[in-house]
Amino acid sequence: MLHLRLLVPADRTDEVLQLLEKTVGTTHLVVLSGASRDPVGDVVMCDVAREAGDGLLARLREMGLDRTGSIAIEHIDLSLSRRADRAADEAPGEGADAVLWESLTDATHEESTLSATYLAFLSLATMIAACGVVLDNAILIVGAMAVGPEFGPLAGISTALVRRAPRLAWRSLLALVVGFAVAMVLTCGFSYFMDAVGLFTENRVEGPRPNTSFIWQPDWMSFVVAFLAGVAGTLSLTSAKSGALVGVAISVTTVPAAANAAVAFTYGDYAQTWGSSTQLVLNLAGIVIAGTLTLATQKLLWARHGTLPAAR
CATH class of the missing domain: 1.20.1080 (Glycerol uptake facilitator protein)
Structure with a gap:
């Protein structure tokens, strides 16, 4: 699993949330409204299956979030969660075969x-x-x-x-x-x-x-x-x-x-x-x-x- 931390301008948060909620392989969605000071905006965090990570990153960059906000990725060594297991099962392919090109x-x-x-x-x-x-x-x-x-x-x-x-x-x-x-x-x-x-x-x-x-x-x-x-x-x-x-x-x-x-x-x-x-x-x-x-x-x-x- 991967952990995403996004710094999102307030006027783009709903758009980002819609993408995350519709993407197979995402779970543990957290929104901290107004928590980001530089840049000013919201903090959005979620976990995503590795095999779904590259496509999601591509969409986030298409939205320009790497320019107007921030995209940070961390590898999760251990996640004890049925939701995480279900997200990994729903995502296409195998995580070990996925390539995070970025x-x-x-x-x-x-x-x-x-x-x-x-x-x-x-x-x-x-x-x-x-x-x-x-x-x-x-x-x-x-x-x-x-x-x-x-x-x-x-x-x-x-x-x-x-x-x-x-x-x-x-x-x-x-x-x-x-x-x-x-x-x-x-x-x-x-x-x-x-x-x-x-x-x-x-x-x-x-x-x-x-x-x-x-x-x-x-x-x-x-x-x-x-x-x-x-x-x-x-x-x-x-x-x-x-x-x-x-x-x-x-x-x-x-x-x-x-x-x-x-x-x-x-x-x-x-x-x-x-x-x-x-x-x-x-x-x-x-x-x-x-x-x-x-x-x-x-x-x-x-x-x-x-x-x-x-x-x-």
Whole structure:
């Protein structure tokens, strides 16, 4: 279930109430007349089944409530109510399959913003992965994968392609390209420093690394894994099951590939640099393609329920 809190101009309250009362999947309707001070108006609250949420939000935005008032949404973890159960049963489809496009766009917009925090996490993840590839330590590689925040911009590109939002696409692409460029440059500097103090050596980089050699030897299996991880990650975002993102993060060698490319470059091993860069591009492309196809499929399957809320 979702909880909606609406700030409504007083002259539009009756219109909003009529929409909410007629929409299948809504319940627990509350009206606080004159309670809103900024903007001035009424506060209207209700609970709505997740599967009816996207259509209802579309209608509220068509009414201009996002401009003249406010629309706030919260996820309800537990609702002990027969009315809520009945509302969920009456709403078309299954809540787990529903996509809240406004929520998804907002989430990917935030996750794909090029910020100091984003650059710090991506750079730190790449440096951790650099230690992992030099030491041939799979545990460090997995840890670096979990730290990396690159799935946000990848999901942003997929969302932008499906929703035809060029600004989100460019924002996400900028975060992805600039983020990896900065992380790899800093990792090169980190590698030079570690070599100077004797912690990184060329023999370790050029020697046999059975646990991490796959990072710079891309093949079609790398693309298949990236594609499957992209599907799983996209489904976890649209179904609000964020726990699955951890598994996605440690499935695809994006950050380790960038790290291996940077370390190999510092030692002049351009074969490894090229192989790692190819692995990086292959994995990024696999996730974007998978995410775009997954969202397009969900949009197509959910279209049979209509974009507008069903009447009672």
